Every structure is written in structure tokens, then in C-alpha cells.
Amino acid sequence: MITIIDYGLGNIQAFVNVYSRLDIQVRIANSKNDLVGATKLILPGVGSFDRAMQKLNSSGMLDSLEQLVLNKEIPILGICVGMQMLANSSEEGKLSGLGWIDGTVKKFDKSSMLINKNLPHMGWNNVISREEQGLFKEMQENKRFYFLHSYFFECNEDSNILGTTEYGLNFTCAIKKKNIMGVQFHPEKSHHFGVQLLKNYSEI
Numbered sequence: 744m745i746t747i748i749d750y751g752l753g754n755i756q757a758f759v760n761v762y763s764r765l766d767i768q769v770r771i772a773n774s775k776n777d778l779v780g781a782t783k784l785i786l787p788g789v790g791s792f793d794r795a796m797q798k799l800n801s802s803g804m805l806d807s808l809e810q811l812v813l814n815k816e817i818p819i820l821g822i823c824v825g826m827q828m829l830a831n832s833s834e835e836g837k838l839s840g841l842g843w844i845d846g847t848v849k850k851f852d853k854s855s856m857l858i859n860k861n862l863p864h865m866g867w868n869n870v871i872s873r874e875e876q877g878l879f880k881e882m883q884e885n886k887r888f889y890f891l892h893s894y895f896f897e898c899n900e901d902s903n904i905l906g907t908t909e910y911g912l913n914f915t916c917a918i919k920k921k922n923i924m925g926v927q928f929h930p931e932k933s934h935h936f937g938v939q940l941l942k943n944y945s946e947i
Contacts, residue, residue, distance in 0.1 A: 753787025856911025
């Protein structure tokens with residue numbers, strides 16, 4: 744059962760629509776009771792880091808999520824800010840992140856970018872994956888996803904990097920540590936590439 748965590752932020756219905764079209768069972772969790780029986784979790788997110796963390800912290804679901812993810816090792820996929828929340832902290836805010844994958848969320852520095860780029864990074868971009876299985880199974884080399892962000896996840900452990908993208912600099916756009924995964928792009932807005940990734944996630 745795919746369970747989408749609804750703590751007040753994210754494109755919840757878009758994920759429901761994708762999985763419904765794929766005939767894959769999906770439900771929305773608004774409370775810790777809704778998390779019972781979850782076999783796959785999705786943590787969406789839009790907006791600022793601190794606001795997302797505040798809303799998740801006050802949702803009443805965090806303790807249950809930690810039990811499921813850290814103790815029972817239920818897979819979880821963070822999307823956009825949901826991925827950034829997996830980090831220790833973010834330059835965008837002052838609150839601590841979940842700290843489930845060792846890293847820091849940093850803002851793009853225009854002065855260090857090889858080509859002058861606009862922020863936010865918005866639109867379609869290629870993703871280079873380090874493995875052609877799991878989330879990126881059965882995808883061609885030139886896989887493209889939709890991005891909308893000004894911050895990126897900098898991993899402290901190279902082994903946690905699952906995919907990268909070029910936008911003035913090479914940055915991590917997909918991460919993984921055991922059952923914990925995240926993508927900076929929006930699969931729910933990425934047409935057939937996004938549909939394939941969400942389908943792949945349901946089969947992990």
C-alpha cells in the first residue's frame with residue numbers, strides 16, 4: 744500500500760492520480776492512525792524548509808514515521824522539499840531536518856556556477872543515475888524530469904548519491920540510504936519518466 748503523507752504541503756492529489764491510473768493501491772495519511780499498515784511511504788513537499796519541518800513536527804505523525812522508517816525499515820521516498828527534509832539541516836532555515844541521510848541542503852551560488860543561471864532552477868533537465876535499477880529501472884539514458892528549486896542536497900557520504908543533474912554545476916538530485924530515498928525533481932509532473940519512477944518505487 745502506497746501511503747502519501749499529508750502534513751499540509753505537497754501535490755498530494757497528483758500522486759493519487761498517477762497511482763490510480765496505474766491501478767496501484769494508494770491512500771493518504773493525515774494522522775498516525777492512517778500510517779498503520781503502510782508498506783511504502785511518500786513524503787512530498789513544496790515551499791520553504793522551515794515551514795515544511797514545522798508542519799511535519801506538528802502533524803502528530805513524526806514519531807510513527809520514525810518507527811516505520813528507522814525501526815521497521817519501510818521504504819520512504821522524499822520529493823522536492825520532502826527530499827531536503829531528509830538532511831541534517833538547510834541553509835534555507837534554522838530548524839533541524841530529519842537527519843535520516845547525512846547531508847546539508849545548500850543554496851545555489853551563482854558566483855560559482857560555470858554558466859550564469861537563473862534561480863530558481865525551473866523546468867526540464869536530464870538526470871544521470873548511478874544505477875539502472877530501483878527508482879530508475881527500465882528508463883532510457885536521456886531521462887528528463889521537471890525541477891523547481893533554488894536549493895540542493897549535498898551528501899556527506901558519496902555512497903548516498905543516486906543521481907545527478909547539471910545546472911551551472913553538477914548537483915545531487917537523487918539520494919538513497921537503504922530504505923530511505925529522495926528526489927529533488929517532481930515525478931508527479933514529469934510525464935512518462937515520472938510515471939515510470941513512481942511505478943518503480945511501488946515495486947521496490
